[in-house]
Amino acid sequence: MLDYHLHLWPHGQRDTAPTVEELAAYCERAEAAGVREIALTEHLFRFVQADRLLRGFWDDEPDPSLRASMAHYWDDHARADLDAYVSCVLAAKDAGLPVVLGLEVDYYRGRMDDVAALLAGYPFDVLLGSVHWLGAWRFDDIGDPVSMAQWSARDVDAAWGEYAAAIGELAGSGTCDVLAHPDLVKAAGHRARAPEECWARLVEAALSSGMAAELSSAGWRKPAAEQYPAAGLLERLVAAGVPLTTASDAHGLPDVADRSAELHRLLDGLEVRTLRAFRARRAVDVPVDAPVARP
Ligand SMILES: [Zn+2]
Numbered sequence: 001m002l003d004y005h006l007h008l009w010p011h012g013q014r015d016t017a018p019t020v021e022e023l024a025a026y027c028e029r030a031e032a033a034g035v036r037e038i039a040l041t042e043h044l045f046r047f048v049q050a051d052r053l054l055r056g057f058w059d060d061e062p063d064p065s066l067r068a069s070m071a072h073y074w075d076d077h078a079r080a081d082l083d084a085y086v087s088c089v090l091a092a093k094d095a096g097l098p099v100v101l102g103l104e105v106d107y108y109r110g111r112m113d114d115v116a117a118l119l120a121g122y123p124f125d126v127l128l129g130s131v132h133w134l135g136a137w138r139f140d141d142i143g144d145p146v147s148m149a150q151w152s153a154r155d156v157d158a159a160w161g162e163y164a165a166a167i168g169e170l171a172g173s174g175t176c177d178v179l180a181h182p183d184l185v186k187a188a189g190h191r192a193r194a195p196e197e198c199w200a201r202l203v204e205a206a207l208s209s210g211m212a213a214e215l216s217s218a219g220w221r222k223p224a225a226e227q228y229p230a231a232g233l234l235e236r237l238v239a240a241g242v243p244l245t246t247a248s249d250a251h252g253l254p255d256v257a258d259r260s261a262e263l264h265r266l267l268d269g270l271e272v273r274t275l276r277a278f279r280a281r282r283a284v285d286v287p288v289d290a291p292v293a294r295p
């Protein structure tokens, strides 16, 4: 098993400099849960380098309350130094910890070439591609009343359609390696009447881009109350031959490798025997249960 989606800081917490000891504790907790390799995948938007590149991406959002909410959220997050983060993860690798260097990258319409150019300057092993917002609407931010009120104001089916379109565009940009939490649009508990239409577009996005898809336990900690992706989407991804990673999306030590045994059972049920790991953004398929060879 892998835990290929890990953060250092909870949302809303002021960022402290990461340490190798902190990563060693993540590895220890992962190992105890049968997870052999972890990827640190902090959000790109937590770093001042992203602030310089992407600040104001929300300016064309027509709803002033969503614009203001995103500006506030951004200011609250874009504070850490990407170079210090990368150095720390590389030091952990050098110390022999089973860690790879990753990042969780949002979809910024029309700006992905700039994002790719920034990231090309760093030795990433794996880049997760995520859609957490449509325009400036953070549809999964269940702690934000402004964002959650939108679910009553909008058509749920249309939101799912917009989400699938954004995932398609993100995949088409070729910027990232793994579709993180593929059906995140359900996070707040709102489900399309016919999710199969959205699922088909998500499978197509993975197939046409060659991206892997993430099997994540994080949905169990949200109103969605199930893993990402839903069983029906997971079956379709596996049937289509899309490779998988496994992940907790922990934002701190307690959730590292969360419910890895449940994820393992889902893989067993679909007879999935390999997972996709990454080295320097190249795919390496590894047996679900075997240790991952170190470079
Ligand atoms: Zn995410």
Ligand SMILES: [Zn+2]
Pocket (backbone or CB within 6 Å): 005, 007, 104, 249
């Ligand atoms: Zn995440």
